Amino acid sequence: MFTASETPIITAILLVFFGILAWGFYRARPFGKLGILAWLQSVVLMTPWLLFFGLFAAGIYINIVGVLFLLVGSTVLYIFLGRKLRAAGQDAIIKQRATERLAANPAPETQTNAVNAELKLEEPRIPEEELNAIKGIFGLDTFFATEAIAYQQGAIFKGNLRGEPEEVHNRLTISLQERLGDKYRLFLVENPDGKPVIIVLPSSNDPRPSTLSQKIFAGILFLATIATSLEAAGLLLRFDFFENPSRFAEALPIAAGILAILLIHELGHWLLARRHQIRLSLPFFLPAVQIGSFGAITRFESLLPNRKVLFDIAIAGPAAGGIASLVTLIIGLLLSHQGSLFQLPNEFFQGSILVGSLARIILGSALQSSVVDIHPLVVIGWLGLVITAINLMPAGVLDGGRIVQAIYGRKTAGRVTVATLIVLGIASLANPLAMYWAIVILFLQRDLERPSLNEISEPDDARAALGLLALFLMIATLLPLTPALAGRLGIG
Secondary structure, three states, X not given: OOOOOHHHHHHHXXXXXXXXHHHHHHHHHHHHHHHHHHHHHHHHHHHHHHHHHHHHHOOOOOOHHHHHHHXXXXXXXXXXXXXXXXXXXXXXXXXXXXXXXXXXXXXXXXXXXXXXXXXXXXXXXXXXXXXXXXXXXXXXXXXXXXXXXXXXXXXEEEXXXXXXXXXXXXXXXXXXXXXXXXXXXXXXXXXXXXXXXXXXXXXXXOOOOOOHHHHHHHHHHHHHHHHHHHHHHHHHOOOXXXXXXXXXXXXXXXXXXXXXXXXXXXXXXXXXXXHOOOOEOOXXXXXXXXXXXXXXXXXXXXXXXXXXXXXXXXXXXXXXXXXXXXXXXXXXXXXXXXXXXXXXXXXXXXXXXXXXXXXXXXXXXXXXXXEEXXXXXXXXXXXXXXXXXXXXXXXXXXXXXXXXXXXHOHHHHHHHHHHHHHHHHHHOOOOHHHHHHHHHHHHHHOOOOOOOOEOOOOOOHHHHHHHHHHHHHHHHHHOOOOXXXXXXXXOO
16 A cells, blocks of 8 residues: 555656646547547557556556556557547548539539549549659659559559669659659559559658657656666565665666666667668657566658668667677676675576576686576676567567568568567467567557668668678577586586
């Protein structure tokens, strides 16, 4: 139960929470059904975490099964509301276009219903004069268009690619901008049959910047991650931080180390995105009591020019966070000695091929003892490597999924995502955390990244090799040593 000193804090948090909900509802009401549905989505996203931490503060602990139940329930409801939101948005667009069409071409009253029915069946079309201007950019030395098909609010042009994809895409894009300015975007992608096609869509379909409510939600998740990092540090030091907040100073160094690695990871993404002039959303951290955080979800707020840029931004985060974690781990192993702060059973080093091998090289015969004294930096480095490895899993819009999509294309990335989910499903029989990640990926991150403007040009061999190295290190971090191999290495 709450103590007298905790009651004002809990009350303040609840007031802020309900204040944010009320303010969001006030802002959403003028937009009618669309606004209310969007507001409900925000509520659904926030509720599981607020329930978890609210009940935790009240002394009611929800185990991993309860957390999974909350996440699954909220995710299913979020997807349901998303479908309703998209349907309502499409209805609004159809009604708006029908009104504009009727205003421009008044129909007899007896034909009004027929006109409305016809509009609902039509795909939005590019105006004739603009469509002719777009057709004029094609040529025998770039892309020989043979067919134009209405697609969403734009058009698909089938034909034959007559040059190197990157050069052709650049020339066509410049020509389109010269004719119609910034009104349309030109995509060079592959058809399901493997043939290149051109898709032209209005720039109004570009990714949108994060809304204020999304930014507030990202801030709430970051504060929650600070709390779970302190709790994870406390558990490693054998006390519950939420029950003993007065021991803040003891938990702070390890929690700060975890947060530093998380921020270094996100800084890597941000620096490469800035280099390529791509906007990123704020990171939506995933708090986790076990290790502080499972990383963050970050979305692109700009269209990507090609798969090379997707690769560079995707790998920059794991590279920065992974190198920082690896250096921290090695320094911690070098500083470890008898009497160090942490005493861990030697089975700890059997949980990862990478960590166990490095520990054997640096600590030597010390790993044969049942309990090994290690420096706190070893724990921080190990947690950082685990967080990095989780984000490198080749699925959906995780960093690893984006890397696979950049190197091998969308078709292969989709198949690898399914394979990853199957592996996680099997692994969940032994480890509940695998089930957690399978659910997160399945409901929140299974979709691939939207196509780049030039989806055909592939990254160079150096990038492909670097991507494969990252995926190898992910496996080496998450895969445990077999008892036989651990015995040969002298661990245990």
